[in-house]
Amino acid sequence: xxxxxxxxIVETKEIDGIRIGRVQFGGVTREAYLDFVPEARLGDxxxxxxxxxxxxxxxxxxxxxxxxxxxxxxxxx
Amino acid sequence: xxACPVPLAAKDRILLGHGSGGRLSAELxxxxxxxxxxxxxxxxxxxxAVVEVGGSRLAFTTDSFVVKxxxxxxxxxxxxxxxxxxxxxxxxxxxPLFLSAGFILEEGLDTAVLKRVAEAMGRAAEAxxxxxxxxxxxxxxxxxxxxxxxNTAGIGLVPEGIRLSPSRVRPGDCVLLSxxxxxxxxxxxxxxxxxxxETELASDSAPLHGLVADMLAVSxxxxxxxxxTRGGLSSTLNEIAARAGVSIQLEETAIPVREEVxxxxxxxGLDPLYVANEGxxxxxxxxxxxxxILTAMRRHRLxxxxxxxxxxxxKHPGLVVLRSSFGTTRIVDMLAGDQLPRIC
Amino acid sequence: xxxxxxxxxPRLAKALVGEIRRAATQHWVLMExxxxxxxxxxxYGIEELLPPEVELVHGxxxxxxxxxxxxxxxxxxxxxxxxxxxxxYGDMLRVPGSSSDLFRGKASGGDVRIAxxxxxxxxxxxxxxxxxVVFFAVGFETTAPANAMAVWQxxxxxxxxxxxxxxxxxxxxxxxLLWASPGNRVQGxxxxxxxxTVMGFTEYxxxxxxxxxxxxxxxxxxxxxxxxxxxxxxxxxxxxxxxxNQYARSxxxxxxxxxxxxxxxxxxxxxxxxRGIGPIAQSGYRLRAEYAAHxxxxxxxxxxxxxSEPAECISALxxxxxKKPVECGAFATRCTPENPLGAPMVSSEGxxxxxxxxxxxxxxxxxx
Numbered sequence: 001x002x003x004x005x006x007x008x009i010v011e012t013k014e015i016d017g018i019r020i021g022r023v024q025f026g027g028v029t030r031e032a033y034l035d036f037v038p039e040a041r042l043g044d045x046x047x048x049x050x051x052x053x054x055x056x057x058x059x060x061x062x063x064x065x066x067x068x069x070x071x072x073x074x075x076x077x
Numbered sequence: 078x079x080a081c082p083v084p085l086a087a088k089d090r091i092l093l094g095h096g097s098g099g100r101l102s103a104e105l106x107x108x109x110x111x112x113x114x115x116x117x118x119x120x121x122x123x124x125x126a127v128v129e130v131g132g133s134r135l136a137f138t139t140d141s142f143v144v145k146x147x148x149x150x151x152x153x154x155x156x157x158x159x160x161x162x163x164x165x166x167x168x169x170x171x172x173p174l175f176l177s178a179g180f181i182l183e184e185g186l187d188t189a190v191l192k193r194v195a196e197a198m199g200r201a202a203e204a205x206x207x208x209x210x211x212x213x214x215x216x217x218x219x220x221x222x223x224x225x226x227x228n229t230a231g232i233g234l235v236p237e238g239i240r241l242s243p244s245r246v247r248p249g250d251c252v253l254l255s256x257x258x259x260x261x262x263x264x265x266x267x268x269x270x271x272x273x274x275e276t277e278l279a280s281d282s283a284p285l286h287g288l289v290a291d292m293l294a295v296s297x298x299x300x301x302x303x304x305x306t307r308g309g310l311s312s313t314l315n316e317i318a319a320r321a322g323v324s325i326q327l328e329e330t331a332i333p334v335r336e337e338v339x340x341x342x343x344x345x346g347l348d349p350l351y352v353a354n355e356g357x358x359x360x361x362x363x364x365x366x367x368x369x370i371l372t373a374m375r376r377h378r379l380x381x382x383x384x385x386x387x388x389x390x391x392k393h394p395g396l397v398v399l400r401s402s403f404g405t406t407r408i409v410d411m412l413a414g415d416q417l418p419r420i421c
Numbered sequence: 422x423x424x425x426x427x428x429x430x431p432r433l434a435k436a437l438v439g440e441i442r443r444a445a446t447q448h449w450v451l452m453e454x455x456x457x458x459x460x461x462x463x464x465y466g467i468e469e470l471l472p473p474e475v476e477l478v479h480g481x482x483x484x485x486x487x488x489x490x491x492x493x494x495x496x497x498x499x500x501x502x503x504x505x506x507x508x509x510y511g512d513m514l515r516v517p518g519s520s521s522d523l524f525r526g527k528a529s530g531g532d533v534r535i536a537x538x539x540x541x542x543x544x545x546x547x548x549x550x551x552x553x554v555v556f557f558a559v560g561f562e563t564t565a566p567a568n569a570m571a572v573w574q575x576x577x578x579x580x581x582x583x584x585x586x587x588x589x590x591x592x593x594x595x596x597x598l599l600w601a602s603p604g605n606r607v608q609g610x611x612x613x614x615x616x617x618t619v620m621g622f623t624e625y626x627x628x629x630x631x632x633x634x635x636x637x638x639x640x641x642x643x644x645x646x647x648x649x650x651x652x653x654x655x656x657x658x659x660x661x662x663x664x665x666n667q668y669a670r671s672x673x674x675x676x677x678x679x680x681x682x683x684x685x686x687x688x689x690x691x692x693x694x695x696r697g698i699g700p701i702a703q704s705g706y707r708l709r710a711e712y713a714a715h716x717x718x719x720x721x722x723x724x725x726x727x728x729s730e731p732a733e734c735i736s737a738l739x740x741x742x743x744k745k746p747v748e749c750g751a752f753a754t755r756c757t758p759e760n761p762l763g764a765p766m767v768s769s770e771g772x773x774x775x776x777x778x779x780x781x782x783x784x785x786x787x788x789x
Contacts, residue, residue, distance in 0.1 A: 002421035002457030002563065002641070003346045004615045006424040018574075022275070026340030026422035028267070030274035033540065036566055036680040045424055047618060047671050048344075050420060050510070051538030052567040054680060055618045055671045057424055062670040069433045069644060076436035090528040271508070271536040340422060345537065402431045403643065405466025417511030418537055420560060421456040421483055 004049035006057050007032070009042055023048055096143075098308030098353075099412035103316075122320075123242065124303065125169040127235055134235040136171035138162060142227040146268050147194065151261075151279025154227055155198035157355060160284045161306070162231040163205055167286035168302045168358065170241045170293060171233030173205060179213040179228040186224050194225065205284050207231070239293060243320035243361075245300035250389040251367040252325060253360040255288065255374060256382040257281070258310055259338035262352035266341065272418065274344070278337045283356030288377045295373040298363035305359055308412060309351040313359055314397045315411040327387035327399045327409065346419035350399075351412055361389065424670070428642030429465075437647035438470045444654045445474040450606045451653055452599075454592060455561075455613035456483035457641050465643045475654060478607055478745075481595055484560045484588075485512045487695040492588045493518035498723045499555055499586065500531035506549060508542040509557040511535045539571035539585075546575070546583035555717045558585040563615040565589055565706060566680035569687040572708065572715050586717040587707055590693055592616050593624045594704035600632050604743045609653040611639040611646065614668035621676030626664045633662045640668035687712060746773040 007023035012034060014020070019034040023046060032046070037053045040046050046053035094101040111120065118126045125138035142158045152160075159176065166173045178198065182191065202209050260281040267276045285304065292299060301321075305313040310332075318325050334342075334349045342349050356379060362370050367385060374380030397409040453459060459479045462468060468477055481487055497518055500507035507523070514523040514533065527533040532552075536542055542556035558568040568585065575583040592613060599605060612625050617638045625636045635656035639649030649667040656663065666672055684706075693705025708716040746752050752773065 002455050002460075002561075002613070002615055003419055004563065004618075004641075005343050006422075007344075008423070024340075025344050026425075027335070027337035028263075028274050028276040028278070028340040028344065030344065033567075033570065035570070036677055036683070038679060047615070049563055049615060050567045051540055052570065054563065054566065054615065054677055058670050062424060065648070065667075065670060066427055069430075069437070069648065072436040072440060073430075073433045076439050090525060092524050092528050094524065271534055271541045336422070343422065343425065401465055402429065403434055403465050403467075403470065404431070405469040407464065407466055417514060418535065419512045420510045420564060421460070421485060421512065 004047045004054060006045045006047050008045050009034070009040060012042055021046075021053070023053070094415055096307075097412065097415040098306065098312045099415075102308075103411075121242070121244075122316075123169065124165045125171065125231075125233075127169055127171075136166045136169040136233040136235050137230070138165035138169075139228065139230045140165060142229070144265065146265075147190065147225060149268055149280055150264050150277075152282040152355075153194060153197050154225060155194040155196075156201040157280070157282050158227045158229050159198055159201035159205065159207070160282045160355060162229040163207055163284040163286055164304045164355075164358075166231050166233035167284070167289045168241065168304055169233070169235060170239035170289065170302070171235045171286075172290075173207045173231060173233040173284075173286050175208050175210045175232045176202065177211045177213075177230040178209050180215070181226040181228070182214065182216050183224045184216055184219040191225065194227075201284075205286065236293075238297065241299065241301050243301050243317045246317060246321040246323060246361045246389055247300070248323055248389050248391040249364055250300060250361045251364050251385055252314075252327070252387040252389065253362060253367065253371060253374070254310070254332065254384055254386045255285075255358045255360075255380045256356075257333045257335050257338070258305075258354060258357070259334055259342065259349040259352035261355040262309070263338045263341045265353075266345070272345065274341065276337050276341065278335070278341075281354060281356035283379055285356065285358050285379060288358070288374065288379045291373050291377050291380075292360065292370050295369050296362070296366040298366040299360055299370065300363070301361040303359050305354050305357060307353045309349070309353060309416075310359065311348075311350045311397065311409050312411060314409070317361070318397055319395045321389075322394045324390045324393040324395065325387055325397045326390050327397065329399050329401045331384055331386045333382055333384060346421075347416055350409055351416040364388075425642065428640070428644040430644065433644055434465075434470070434647055437644065437651055441475060441647070441651050441654055442472045444651060444658060445472055446658060448474050448476065449608055449654055449657050450476045450478060451609045451611065451650060452478045452480045452607040453611040453639065453646065453649075454480040454596070455611075455616065455641075456486070457615070458611060458613065458639060458646060459483075461641055461643055461646055467643060467646060471650070475650060477650075480599070480610075481695070481698065484564070484590055485510075485516055487590055487697065488513070488516065488559050488588050489694040489696045490519055491694070492586065493522070495718070495721075495723045496557055496586055497521055497523060497526040497531070499717060499721050500526045500533050501529065502531075502553075502721070504552050505532065506545055506552050506554045507531060507533045507557070508536045508539075508545060508554060509533065510537075510559065513557055513559055539567050540574075543571050543574060543580065543583060546580050547578075550582060553582050553584070553720075555721075556583070556585045558587045558589065560589055561592055561613065561616050562589075562620050563613075563618070565684050565688060566619060566677070569684045572712055573683060573687050575715050576712060581714065584715045584717040584720045585708065587688075588693070589688065589706035590695060591690070591704050591706070593628060594701045595695065595698075596628055598698065598701050600628075600634070602743070607634075609635045609637070609657055611649045611653065612636050612664075614638055614640045614645070614672055617666075617668070617672045617676060619677050619680050621674050622664055622666065622672065623674065629662050629664045635662050636664045638664070638666045638668050638672050640671065749773070 007025040011022040021034045023032045033052045040056040045057040047055045125136045163173045264280045374383035546554035637649040637652045688706035691707040694700045
């Protein structure tokens with residue numbers, strides 16, 4: 001479960017002890033709650049589900065997976 | 078599990094879905110209105126009716142505008158009303174001439190708001206140009222309306238020799254799209270309570286009669302024109318496929334969608350193919366005229382991004398089939414009601 | 422879009438499919454659990470690309486589909502009360518209850534509103550102190566942190582007019598039930614990547630050990646699913662039964678501890694009934710006693726109506742992966758998206774709706 005997409009944190013603020021950010025998804029920006037990703041910083045990508053960030057996208061892992069796929073793609077070609 | 082009698086087929090009340098331009102809307106017209114409004118012209122269910130009066134062919138259309146919010150980036154209910162009606166006429170190849178404007182206002186509506194709408198409407202009409210020659214105003218009690226609704230009717234003249242209709246569409250025809258999908262629907266959604274998000278995106282609301290005139294000037298081999306408004310490209314193409322008894326094969330990679338629209342759709346779980354447009358058209362044209370017509374479209378401000386998105390086929394009549402970026406195929410079905418944001 | 426487009430690359434998809442073809446030497450039956458994963462498979466026609474040796478069965482990963490009839494009926498009853506503003510995720514509105522649905526409830530005068538996030542419902546409660554705002558908290562574990570936050574915040578603020586109708590369900594108990602079902606043919610699972618983002622995958626390690634079944638935690642883009650399928654096929658070919666994490670850019674073994682802490686403060690595990698499947702012990706969340714004031718079931722003493730499905734609906738079998746939607750006698754004839762007999766046809770994630778929307782022509786073609 002299920003519909004959650006990666007977006008870039010473009011602003012963070014704290015309101016009443018709760019950390020909120022503005023997250024950008026391909027050209028549109030929306031508010032998202034960041035309390036569940038205390039390690040996420042401005043410029044990081046987070047996975048957002050119903051207005052809450054549930055994880056910080058690990059750029060190393062993302063690159064690793066992608067490199068593997070690229071490798072496969074080259075072999076196939 | 079134990080047996081249970083009847084599934085929920087009883088349609089005893091009007092639902093929001095009945096106004097969405099999808100299957101429920103079509104059903105409503107077929108079951109409630111057509112049986113009583115007996116007219117061969119009406120039965121064709123085109124966006125406009127073309128009638129013969131004293132040797133001339135008049136295009137005649139009506140439309141209603143209930144958009145919320147009243148003012149949005151790229152337009153407002155007033156300019157939308159003018160453009161929407163002009164476009165219905167333009168899809169019949171008609172030169173738009175006259176409009177009527179009927180207002181249903183909620184008691185308590187701020188007069189300044191109404192003035193802004195009227196001003197916008199007047200400006201939009203002058204820019205076409207089309208004359209608003211008659212109108213009406215009714216006021217309903219507070220709580221019975223949503224501040225402001227507009228109903229319009231439009232009359233235009235269809236030039237000699239122009240006959241645009243889904244019935245003319247045939248296998249082999251090319252399907253052209255004048256530009257980016259989903260701008261209007263997403264611009265409106267961005268301001269909707271419960272969903273609100275930030276975007277620079279503006280509604281694409283615009284009058285298309287000029288673009289249509291340019292297209293007809295280079296070729297008469299245009300079979301049918303439609304503007305994909307509520308229900309999006311999908312509803313429009315499904316209607317035409319059904320009416321013409323053909324299938325429409327689309328190339329997913331050819332369909333232009335702006336990054337902002339994509340982002341919003343990904344976030345909300347929506348499909349751009351079902352999102353409303355207010356300044357775009359789809360054209361069904363003879364294959365050897367396609368190139369020429371595309372060139373003409375791209376010379377016009379409103380057709381700069383025009384592309385070929387698919388072809389008409391006789392396989393699987395009535396269906397709209399999309400070839401994905403992976404080369405696999407899927408059906409683009411007609412929605413039942415409104416497209417709903419999803420969580421899954 | 423970054424971290425999205427890269428995982429939709431057709432060239433790499435082709436490469437993965439090639440690898441899968443090379444890897445599979447015998448027939449394997451795999452199940453993807455999450456509705457969002459089903460959506461991707463069907464949208465990109467992945468099954469069309471896979472070799473015949475690899476068969477995919479769609480699991481019960483649609484919280485909308487499995488929300489019990491009784492809860493839908495309760496939701497409609499609450500929504501019809503004049504002072505209530507009933508707020509829900511969009512998909513829930515069309516799910517049929519015993520005799521109506523929330524859309525019809527809206528048409529009959531209920532104030533039913535769609536929200537993208539539970540925090541919108543909270544905002545409505547603040548702005549409408551004279552109304553009672555009820556949020557329909559449906560979902561798997563992925564949505565639980567958000568729902569927990571909303572009610573936690575409501576209690577903190579003393580927002581007395583806010584309550585939640587909770588119908589959360591958990592994935593691992595469903596897998597256990599599926600595994601125990603006599604007709605089960607599934608040999609490997611693609612675990613739901615966003616559920617695991619929150620929960621981690623230690624529960625799945627338990628399942629893999631107990632049942633000797635390979636499990637791969639998969640993402641939601643086509644390349645994620647293809648890679649997960651490849652990983653599963655490779656394990657099966659080698660007789661391995663471990664848990665692997667394909668979706669490592671979002672999922673870690675222990676998941677999101679901050680989220681789970683908030684969930685633990687608010688929710689406790691309870692028995693839940695799954696529509697189309699029946700009661701599964703310890704398979705859901707309910708609000709803890711401290712949150713009773715914000716528990717819509719307690720605030721609104723709505724009577725339970727014992728509800729039942731239309732006889733023709735085989736959603737039970739479809740949700741368990743025992744039958745495909747096309748094997749249902751009513752599929753695409755008496756049961757369609759405008760006239761759904763059961764939940765899997767309503768929810769865009771439901772197996773039946775997904776099949777209907779996207780695959781009808783293949784079936785039409787096959788029938789000719």
